[in-house]
Amino acid sequence: MQKKVMLLGSGELGKEVVIALQRLGQHVIAVDSYENAPAMQVAHEFEVINMLDGAALDRIVSKHKPDLIVPEIEAIRTERFYDYEKQGVTVVPSARAANFTMNRKAIRDLASRELGLRTARYQYATTPDDFKKAVSEIGIPCVVKPLMSSSGKGQSVVKTEADIEKSWTYAMEGSRGDYKEVIVEEFIKFDSEITLLTVTQKNGPTLFCPPIGHRQERGDYQESWQPCAISEKDLKDAEDMADKVTKALTGYGIWGIEFFLTAKGVYFSELSPRPHDTGMVTLANTQNYNEFELHARAILGLPVPNIELIKQGASAVVLAAKEGKAPVYKGITEVLKNRNTDVKIFNKPTTRPYRRMAVVLCNDDLNTDVLKTKEKAVKLAGQIEIVHR
Numbered sequence: 001m002q003k004k005v006m007l008l009g010s011g012e013l014g015k016e017v018v019i020a021l022q023r024l025g026q027h028v029i030a031v032d033s034y035e036n037a038p039a040m041q042v043a044h045e046f047e048v049i050n051m052l053d054g055a056a057l058d059r060i061v062s063k064h065k066p067d068l069i070v071p072e073i074e075a076i077r078t079e080r081f082y083d084y085e086k087q088g089v090t091v092v093p094s095a096r097a098a099n100f101t102m103n104r105k106a107i108r109d110l111a112s113r114e115l116g117l118r119t120a121r122y123q124y125a126t127t128p129d130d131f132k133k134a135v136s137e138i139g140i141p142c143v144v145k146p147l148m149s150s151s152g153k154g155q156s157v158v159k160t161e162a163d164i165e166k167s168w169t170y171a172m173e174g175s176r177g178d179y180k181e182v183i184v185e186e187f188i189k190f191d192s193e194i195t196l197l198t199v200t201q202k203n204g205p206t207l208f209c210p211p212i213g214h215r216q217e218r219g220d221y222q223e224s225w226q227p228c229a230i231s232e233k234d235l236k237d238a239e240d241m242a243d244k245v246t247k248a249l250t251g252y253g254i255w256g257i258e259f260f261l262t263a264k265g266v267y268f269s270e271l272s273p274r275p276h277d278t279g280m281v282t283l284a285n286t287q288n289y290n291e292f293e294l295h296a297r298a299i300l301g302l303p304v305p306n307i308e309l310i311k312q313g314a315s316a317v318v319l320a321a322k323e324g325k326a327p328v329y330k331g332i333t334e335v336l337k338n339r340n341t342d343v344k345i346f347n348k349p350t351t352r353p354y355r356r357m358a359v360v361l362c363n364d365d366l367n368t369d370v371l372k373t374k375e376k377a378v379k380l381a382g383q384i385e386i387v388h389r
Contacts, residue, residue: 002026003300006064008051009072010039012346012356013275013292016283017070018042020296029064036349039072051076061089068092068299072274074102074148092299093200093251093273100249101273104147104183107245115248117241117268120260121186131168134184141187144168145219146175155219157187188267190260194228195278198242198255199294202301206246208239209287209294210309214278218354223381224278225314225374226286230261237266245271254279254295277356283344284313284361313363314374316381320351324388327351329358331384338380340364357386 003026007014010032018028018039030043033050040046045064049056054077061069061084069084070092081095091098100106105124111117123138124147125131135142135158144167146154154174156167171182193216197209213228214221230238242257245268256276260267279291288308289297297304320327327350332343342361351357360381364373 001300003067004029004064005068005070005299006061006066007031007039007043007070007072008076010037010043010046011072012038012344012348012359013277013280014039014072015042015346016280016290016292017072017275017295020290020292021300023293024296024300024302026296026300029060029066031060034349038346038348041347053077054080070274070299071098071102076102078102090299091251093246093249093253093255097249097251097273101271102148104145104270105181107271108183110248111241111245111268111271115244117245118265119268120188123184124181125184126181128165128168131182131184132164135164138184138186143185143187144171145183145185146171147181147183148175153219154182188260188262190262190267192228192261193269194230194238194259194261195224195276196238196242196257196259197276197279197282197291197294198239198246198257199298199304199307200246200252200255201298201304202252204303204305206243207304207307208242209279209282209291209307211235211238212278212281220354220356221278221317223314223316223374223378224281225312225370226281227309227312227370234261234266241266241268249273252301253298254291256291278315280344280359281313281315281361283359284311284315284342284363286311286313286363309366311363312366312368312370312373313361314370314377315362316360316374316377317356318358318360318381318384318386320353320355320357320386322351322353324351325349326389327357327386328389329384330387335360335380335383338362338376341376341380343384351386351388358384360384 010030015038029045030039123134154171195212199207210227214224256272258269282290362377
């Protein structure tokens with residue numbers, strides 16, 4: 001049953017996907033825009049291309065003839081996926097899902113206008129004048145995001161009129177690919193944010209992982225914990241929304257679906273058709289299968305009979321402070337002296353301010369306070385220092 005899998009995007013999440021696929025006997029080609037990306041270090045083969053170059057993408061697909069194409073980032077010429085499907089290649093979760101979810105405009109319109117899910121009010125803008133008008137109509141404060149970006153790049157909150165020009169410039173600088181358009185969203189006063197990892201299967205029911213709480217800064221997650229506090233009604237509403245949107249997008253695999261929990265109920269926020277960064281908490285052995293193992297099984301058409309919470313746990317990121325090469329990590333030995341604690345170093349070859357370089361993972365028994373476990377993970381992550389040779 002060995003398949004040839006082409007992974008488009010080779011960061012830390014892709015690295016764990018490669019490991020999970022190899023443990024199931026698959027052959028993986030890792031692709032990214034730079035050499036020695038994390039997933040390339042564990043894959044059978046690799047390619048370095050600009051994935052927004054359709055001709056370059058066609059060339060490597062023709063060269064390797066993969067059975068499956070697994071996109072792991074947004075900046076890909078995803079419209080080519082429809083043609084690959086016609087050639088008999090399986091796109092994960094599907095060409096339709098990849099095209100919709102790689103662009104915030106398509107997924108937001110699907111969720112709000114077609115499926116009727118509860119979302120923040122929003123408008124789009126492609127010019128500074130359109131942007132000012134959208135901010136005026138949505139109202140201040142509001143959230144600004146590029147239509148195509150990752151890891152929170154280009155995201156900001158307009159809190160006063162003085163922020164408008166800065167937010168537009170920041171969104172343009174953080175935009176990936178050739179989509180120079182932003183979404184302006186109503187600022188939702190939420191009590192907390194959650195990620196609901198959702199598994200769609202080829203020959204089985206849609207399953208949900210226990211909800212994951214997370215905190216963000218600069219639009220990027222800083223720590224996550226599982227399980228998180230949520231009412232039965234809110235969880236049921238979130239699961240219903242997740243089921244609707246994944247069915248509409250079609251395909252198989254794991255989806256990271258983000259929601260706001262508010263006094264008025266659950267709001268749909270974002271969707272990723274792949275393992276989610278906040279889901280790295282599952283590497284703390286909180287579940288019987290971590291999110292990468294679930295993804296590997298689902299995309300290969302292998303059964304996932306159940307998802308069971310075994311421990312509660314937390315993850316906290318280790319960020320770089322400056323630009324540099326050949327990073328070295330200090331403090332690992334002391335951190336690992338703590339019980340039920342692990343560290344995953346992503347082994348990225350270069351650093352830049354706020355770049356995610358490693359994650360600290362902690363778990364504990366289910367009858368303990370998960371927020372204390374989160375505090376422990378955050379404290380230990382702060383004890384790891386990144387220096388350069």
